[in-house]
Amino acid sequence: MEITTFVASFADLFDETPKSEIGEGTDFKQIEEWSSLLGLATIAMVDENYGVRISGDEIRESGTITDLFNLVKKKAAEK
Numbered sequence: 001m002e003i004t005t006f007v008a009s010f011a012d013l014f015d016e017t018p019k020s021e022i023g024e025g026t027d028f029k030q031i032e033e034w035s036s037l038l039g040l041a042t043i044a045m046v047d048e049n050y051g052v053r054i055s056g057d058e059i060r061e062s063g064t065i066t067d068l069f070n071l072v073k074k075k076a077a078e079k
Contacts, residue, residue: 006069024066
């Protein structure tokens, strides 16, 4: 599991935000386009790409894309 691939998949969820503005250290909840719908899309992307289920609460507890990646990586290792 590579963080660059995760960041790219996450960035693909956004329609209006340039991908160049989304990186490992990005506080994704500060992106103007971020919404509860994108939260659901993130849950779906993680499930589809990594076979891991994350919750809305876990997303809310994450600060950066790296935090999300580490959460997914940890859950994948526990499987």
